[in-house]
Amino acid sequence: MSKPLKQIHLAAHFPGVNNTTVWSDPRAGSHIEFSSFAHFARTAERAKFDFLFLAEGLRLREQGGRIYDLDVVGRPDTFTVLAALAAVTEHLGLTGTINSTFNEPYEVARQFASLDHLSDGRAAWNVVTSWDAFTGENFRRGGFLPQEERYSRAKEFLATAHELFDSWQGDEILADQAGGAFLRDAKAGAFVHEGRHFDIHGRFNVPRSPQGRPVIFQAGDSDEGREFAASSADAIFSRYATLDEGRAFYTDVKSRLARYGRRADQLLILPAASFVLGDTDAEAEEIARDVRRQQVSGATAIKHLEFVWNRDLSSYDPDGPLPDIDPDPGEHHIARGRAQVRMYRDPLATAREWRERAAANNWSIRDLVIETGNRQNFVGSAETIAETIDTYVQADASDGFILVPHITPGGLDAFADRVVPLLQERGVFRTEYEGTTLRDHLGLAHPDDVRDERAAS
Amino acid sequence: MSSTPVSPLHLAVALDGTGWHPASWREPVARPRELFTAGYWAGLVAEAEHGLLDLVTIEDGLGPQSSHFLDPDDRTDQVRGRLDAVLIASRVAPLTRNIGLVPTAVVTHTEPFHLSKAIATLDYVSTGRAGVRVQITARPNEAAHFGRRTIARIEHYETPVVADLFDEAADHVEVVRRLWDSWEDDAEIRDAGTGRFIDRDKLHHIDFEGRHFRVKGPSITPRPPQGQPLVTALAHATVPYRLVARAADIGYVTPHDTDQARAIVAEIRAEQESAGRAADPLHVFGDLVVFLDDDPGEAAARRDRLDTLAGEEYTSDARIFTGTPAQLADLLQEFQSAGLTGFRLRPAVAGHDLPAITRGLVPELQRRDAFRRAYEADTLRGLLGLSRPANRYAAV
Numbered sequence: 038m039s040k041p042l043k044q045i046h047l048a049a050h051f052p053g054v055n056n057t058t059v060w061s062d063p064r065a066g067s068h069i070e071f072s073s074f075a076h077f078a079r080t081a082e083r084a085k086f087d088f089l090f091l092a093e094g095l096r097l098r099e100q101g102g103r104i105y106d107l108d109v110v111g112r113p114d115t116f117t118v119l120a121a122l123a124a125v126t127e128h129l130g131l132t133g134t135i136n137s138t139f140n141e142p143y144e145v146a147r148q149f150a151s152l153d154h155l156s157d158g159r160a161a162w163n164v165v166t167s168w169d170a171f172t173g174e175n176f177r178r179g180g181f182l183p184q185e186e187r188y189s190r191a192k193e194f195l196a197t198a199h200e201l202f203d204s205w206q207g208d209e210i211l212a213d214q215a216g217g218a219f220l221r222d223a224k225a226g227a228f229v230h231e232g233r234h235f236d237i238h239g240r241f242n243v244p245r246s247p248q249g250r251p252v253i254f255q256a257g258d259s260d261e262g263r264e265f266a267a268s269s270a271d272a273i274f275s276r277y278a279t280l281d282e283g284r285a286f287y288t289d290v291k292s293r294l295a296r297y298g299r300r301a302d303q304l305l306i307l308p309a310a311s312f313v314l315g316d317t318d319a320e321a322e323e324i325a326r327d328v329r330r331q332q333v334s335g336a337t338a339i340k341h342l343e344f345v346w347n348r349d350l351s352s353y354d355p356d357g358p359l360p361d362i363d364p365d366p367g368e369h370h371i372a373r374g375r376a377q378v379r380m381y382r383d384p385l386a387t388a389r390e391w392r393e394r395a396a397a398n399n400w401s402i403r404d405l406v407i408e409t410g411n412r413q414n415f416v417g418s419a420e421t422i423a424e425t426i427d428t429y430v431q432a433d434a435s436d437g438f439i440l441v442p443h444i445t446p447g448g449l450d451a452f453a454d455r456v457v458p459l460l461q462e463r464g465v466f467r468t469e470y471e472g473t474t475l476r477d478h479l480g481l482a483h484p485d486d487v488r489d490e491r492a493a494s
Numbered sequence: 495m496s497s498t499p500v501s502p503l504h505l506a507v508a509l510d511g512t513g514w515h516p517a518s519w520r521e522p523v524a525r526p527r528e529l530f531t532a533g534y535w536a537g538l539v540a541e542a543e544h545g546l547l548d549l550v551t552i553e554d555g556l557g558p559q560s561s562h563f564l565d566p567d568d569r570t571d572q573v574r575g576r577l578d579a580v581l582i583a584s585r586v587a588p589l590t591r592n593i594g595l596v597p598t599a600v601v602t603h604t605e606p607f608h609l610s611k612a613i614a615t616l617d618y619v620s621t622g623r624a625g626v627r628v629q630i631t632a633r634p635n636e637a638a639h640f641g642r643r644t645i646a647r648i649e650h651y652e653t654p655v656v657a658d659l660f661d662e663a664a665d666h667v668e669v670v671r672r673l674w675d676s677w678e679d680d681a682e683i684r685d686a687g688t689g690r691f692i693d694r695d696k697l698h699h700i701d702f703e704g705r706h707f708r709v710k711g712p713s714i715t716p717r718p719p720q721g722q723p724l725v726t727a728l729a730h731a732t733v734p735y736r737l738v739a740r741a742a743d744i745g746y747v748t749p750h751d752t753d754q755a756r757a758i759v760a761e762i763r764a765e766q767e768s769a770g771r772a773a774d775p776l777h778v779f780g781d782l783v784v785f786l787d788d789d790p791g792e793a794a795a796r797r798d799r800l801d802t803l804a805g806e807e808y809t810s811d812a813r814i815f816t817g818t819p820a821q822l823a824d825l826l827q828e829f830q831s832a833g834l835t836g837f838r839l840r841p842a843v844a845g846h847d848l849p850a851i852t853r854g855l856v857p858e859l860q861r862r863d864a865f866r867r868a869y870e871a872d873t874l875r876g877l878l879g880l881s882r883p884a885n886r887y888a889a890v
Contacts, residue, residue, distance in 0.1 A: 061686045069716055071588070071619045095607070097697070097712060104694040104712075111677070111692075111716045114608070117615035120584035123532065143556065143639040144604065151578035155532045155585040175607045177707030178642070210575075212519065212526040217803065219519060219526065223568035226558065226575070237641040240566060242558045244530055244575045334689040 045430045045465045046437030049081040050090045050309060052445045056108050057311060059331045059443045066446050068109050071121060073446040078122045081129055084453035085467050087478040088130025090439050091115050095139055096172040098374035100340055101349055107337050116148045123156035130475030132161035137194040138168060139176045142235060146201035149251045150243035158247030158474030163254035163274055166191040171373045188261045193234045195269055199250060204228040207245035249484035252475050267293035270304060271481050278308040278414040283434030305479060310438040312415040312422060314451050325416045328443055329407045338403040343371050345384050355403040359395050364388050423459035503864055504836025507542050510553035511573045513843040514783050517803035519573050523845030530577060532585050538844055539586045542593055545852025546866050548877045549594030551627050554579035556600050557636040566635050580612050587620035594874035596625035596726055602659055603640045606669035610713055614674055617718035622873035625724030628667060630659040652731060660733045665704040667725055667741040672700035674722055675885045676712030698887040720875050721882045739765030744777040748812040752832040759833035775880055779836040780829050781812040786850035790817045819854030
């Protein structure tokens with residue numbers, strides 16, 4: 038007996054502030070005008086996607102002491118643009134990345150509860166942590182958090198936000214115009230939290246929102262991050278979109294759930310995935326190669342090498358060979374305000390390996406960066422991409438994907454028109470929204486139902 | 495007595511729950527069950543836009559509403575709870591075309607970096623119709639919601655503690671404004687030849703260092719469509735008048751008669767001069783709570799009825815007007831002659847008094863050539879006769 042087909046979850050990541058976004062394409066539009074966000078969100082909703090996803094960065098990236106100017110720079114405020122998108126969509130989930138270091142629980146809980154009300158239950162929060170003093174320079178509270186405390190603070194931040202969401206049960210508002218009682222209970226919203234990072238008490242002033250709490254995403258990849266997700270997230274925004282890596286991650290994270298009394302279907306694994314669609318597989322491969330060259334200009338290639346070398350390499354020719362000089366093994370000082378820096382844990386070994394590969398293939402610096410980085414996850418005809426996505430999900434490499442187009446705002450249009458119908462034909466993707474809230478789309482229970490379930494058992 | 499030619503006045507409406515009278519939610523038109531839905535707010539703002547009003551403000555706070563001066567109350571007979579005002583404004587922005595959207599933001603416990611990009615984004619979402627009403631809080635319970643500091647207990651607003659909170663608010667506004675300017679308008683160049691998306695010489699660290707905090711910049715959000723969205727504040731005394739004079743585009747004030755109006759306007763203008771801003775346009779709007787009916791007796795009866803439901807007489811920092819649209823038009827023109835450039839009307843019952851403003855007062859003022867007959871600009875600055883300001887960081 039074969040197991041029933043899994044239903045695929047799909048989401049759309051607004052093309053962001055990194056070099057996968059091709060701003061030089063003639064079709065590339067504004068990254069800041071609302072019309073771009075509206076177009077992108079409407080496409081995602083037309084395709085019956087689960088949600089739209091926004092990343093966040095709270096300080097412009099710098100390299101070599103200057104603002105990094107080769108990628109898209111600038112983005113809107115996450116909450117504000119999501120609230121506006123709620124006006125131009127009806128079903129699409131609205132997921133915002135919000136930092137737990139440079140915010141306070143009372144304020145963030147108010148904003149998410151408000152967004153959930155204003156979208157009739159479509160809000161989700163990707164909880165991220167940051168600790169760097171560099172970003173902290175933009176905030177009155179500063180960058181005070183030692184790296185080892187970031188999960189401890191994030192956990193307590195999230196737990197505190199949940200206490201605030203739960204401080205209203207949902208039945209407090211009577212609004213009895215004849216009798217004169219607006220509230221059933223004068224203590225509605227009362228909370229007390231005394232912890233290591235937060236010591237707050239009082240009344241939360243947003244009544245319970247349609248989803249009870251926003252859907253919680255987590256994106257960290259460390260052991261601690263995975264444990265955090267297993268204990269308290271509804272979904273993981275992961276970076277393992279290949280079959281083998283995806284399956285390993287999926288197995289690892291889902292096996293951690295039992296420890297917290299949770300079932301495998303209570304935590305969704307949704308990797309970010311890029312794609313290039315063509316009429317044929319061969320055409321798609323060709324377009325994909327062009328896109329990678331657009332993503333990695335000569336200047337971008339030099340800057341990318343600087344992350345690893347931790348040195349100013351501006352005198353090198355991107356079309357020439359790799360530097361003979363070794364990376365600076367000292368503390369990283371070249372690039373600030375970006376996450377990739379952490380990805381090269383042994384720069385000397387990386388440099389050695391890259392030199393060998395470049396020499397063996399006769400690659401220039403730019404060739405090397407193109408070949409070693411950012412190959413798109415799904416490249417092919419609509420049929421190929423639909424089949425691959427379905428295969429991966431049925432093989433438990435993920436529960437779906439958060440698609441990252443490389444063009445704003447139209448980069449999702451062809452996927453919506455050509456790939457989604459094939460997934461629908463396969464019976465693995467919805468043809469209509471069945472529920473109204475993001476929890477409905479993701480098959481997640483309302484927190485009150487979970488509470489009732491636990492109380493009954 | 496000098497006669498002045500009729501000059502158009504500006505009209506704003508202050509939205510707060512079901513209206514400013516604490517018993518307003520009990521009126522049949524109030525729809526109190528819908529207060530926490532987008533549709534409720536979209537309906538009110540659409541009505542205000544139907545009346546060609548300059549802007550709506552939306553009240554907010556970092557704690558539940560209270561009938562007490564400083565502390566929370568335990569009342570269950572009044573509306574408690576509200577949604578974030580910036581997000582309400584953003585939610586209705588795509589549904590409207592011309593009206594200005596001015597949410598309240600508390601600046602005492604919040605980050606200027608976040609507020610700056612939120613209002614800049616509201617300006618993008620509304621294509622140039624955003625502003626903000628900045629507000630301080632001295633409430634101990636709201637400080638306890640953040641747990642980062644305690645604020646000394648005050649007995650009234652004329653204390654050094656409050657002066658210090660306004661000083662902090664001025665720094666907050668300064669940072670918000672610098673961040674709006676931290677990108678020059680033409681910073682995005684998309685130069686495929688050099689591979690540069692921006693000209694980074696046109697992005698600026700703001701390097702703000704004040705007594706209360708420091709902020710580096712630049713913003714993560716490019717300069718908004720209006721350049722500088724509107725900064726507005728409610729003011730009742732010299733310290734806040736000074737904030738208005740130094741940092742705001744609109745001050746909302748609460749004179750109860752024309753003599754008071756004249757005195758307040760003179761004080762603000764004097765502060766403006768000593769701040770070196772005498773040449774900058776600064777609107778001073780009078781705040782009024784309004785009970786409007788075609789029959790003056792009915793307006794008074796409605797007020798009495800609501801007071802009875804509330805169990806006490808309604809009082810306000812602002813003058814409370816009870817009467818007909820024509821009587822209100824007379825009063826506004828009288829106040830205008832004392833130097834006010836517009837008014838922020840607080841409908842006692844949103845569902846009743848807002849339509850009375852848009853369908854009663856506005857036509858009356860139009861008959862007197864004292865109010866616009868169509869929107870004449872597509873940005874809020876434009877509606878208020880304010881030009882798009884030069885960027886403080888741009889090389890001349």
